Amino acid sequence: VFREAFWAHMLVVIAVPVSFWPTWQSVWTDRARERSPAWGLWTFGDLATLLIAVRGVELGVAELGYVLVELLCHTSVWLMIGLATINPLRSFGARRGGLRIFDRYRASxxxxxxxxxxxxxxxxxxxxxxxxxxxxxxxxxxxxxxxxxxxxxxxxxxxxxxxxxxxxxxxxxxxxxxxxxxxxxxxxxxxxxxxxxxxxxxxxxxxxxxxxxxxxxxxxxxxxxxxxxxxxxxxxxxxxxxxxxxxxxxxxxxxxxxxxxxxxxxxxxxxxxx
Structure with missing residues (x-):
């Protein structure tokens, strides 16, 4: 159907944020429905994938677009869950005066x-x-x-x-x-x-x-x-x-x-x- 792989990549890139829309709506209504650690790990995984891809062969926007959009979508959900303010440390969680990774969402x-x-x-x-x-x-x-x-x-x-x-x-x-x-x-x-x-x-x-x-x-x-x-x-x-x-x-x-x-x-x- 697609004569050029570029447009196939672009269709996938567009589909990713569309598929995230229900999650964004759910988290916007109540961020307690999701857990920060899972979305944080997805974010770091996407970031690692992107870095590996960039360090490899020279790739164009179409090839990198999917990974980049995935990274942005996962990061946005992670920040929505972890941030009630613009302070990025809230997505890791602070408790009783000390910063502990994911403590805010860790089982108590x-x-x-x-x-x-x-x-x-x-x-x-x-x-x-x-x-x-x-x-x-x-x-x-x-x-x-x-x-x-x-x-x-x-x-x-x-x-x-x-x-x-x-x-x-x-x-x-x-x-x-x-x-x-x-x-x-x-x-x-x-x-x-x-x-x-x-x-x-x-x-x-x-x-x-x-x-x-x-x-x-x-x-x-x-x-x-x-x-x-x-x-x-x-x-x-x-x-x-x-x-x-x-x-x-x-x-x-x-x-x-x-x-x-x-x-x-x-x-x-x-x-x-x-």
Missing amino acids: NNLFKVGENHLGKAVFAAAPFAEGDMLIEFTGRRFRADQVPSLMRGNGDRFVQVTPDHYMGPSGRIDDLVNHSCAPNAGLRFTDDGIFLVAVRAIAPGEEISWDYSTTLKESNWHMICQCRAPECRRVIANFDALDPDRQEWFRGRNLVAPYLRRRDDVAVRRKAS
Whole structure:
């Protein structure tokens, strides 16, 4: 069909980014659907192939086009997964002050373990953590509030309110299993880079990780029975306004409430500081 190999090569080159379009769309919606290490290895593999080809016989644009486009496509997905900012180091991952290759996406078995408590599955520390340590990033697809009731399939589904009108759905990862406590050892911190679970005090190995679900809740008509068994248990998990005013200030003072639950003067101060 093609009288010249050049046009055959060009057709393949055009087909490559077209085939990547569904992946780009998926990652743009939720970058947690893919894993950084695989795309990083593909990127380095394409780069090695390109370098070998260039060092070999003299090749034209048509011959090198396929490898070059593959490299660009794999790199773009890798960066989309790893970058929430323009900082390239995020695609490798930084944790607790030190850079570790792919640590951000590495299985966290060395830091946490999934076990059982009186409610079912729970997340336990497998290493010691200090107050202020970043523990787990919360990820998941976002849904409008009016979509959530039809998506609930049971107690295993975790939806976290992240804006006045949106909830974050289950990610299929360890963040789905972190339980509520009225006396938590961690709290959710909303940042420009994402939503992170942060230790509010020192946590010893073997201790269950927990956070207070009320710190993201704005809806006034939602509540659930609490069975956390903490001495301070409130018996009912409700919205943030239902908390004792002193407890509200405790969370606000540590920046462990959703942005829409902060006082207006707090928001103004944070914007001025940034």
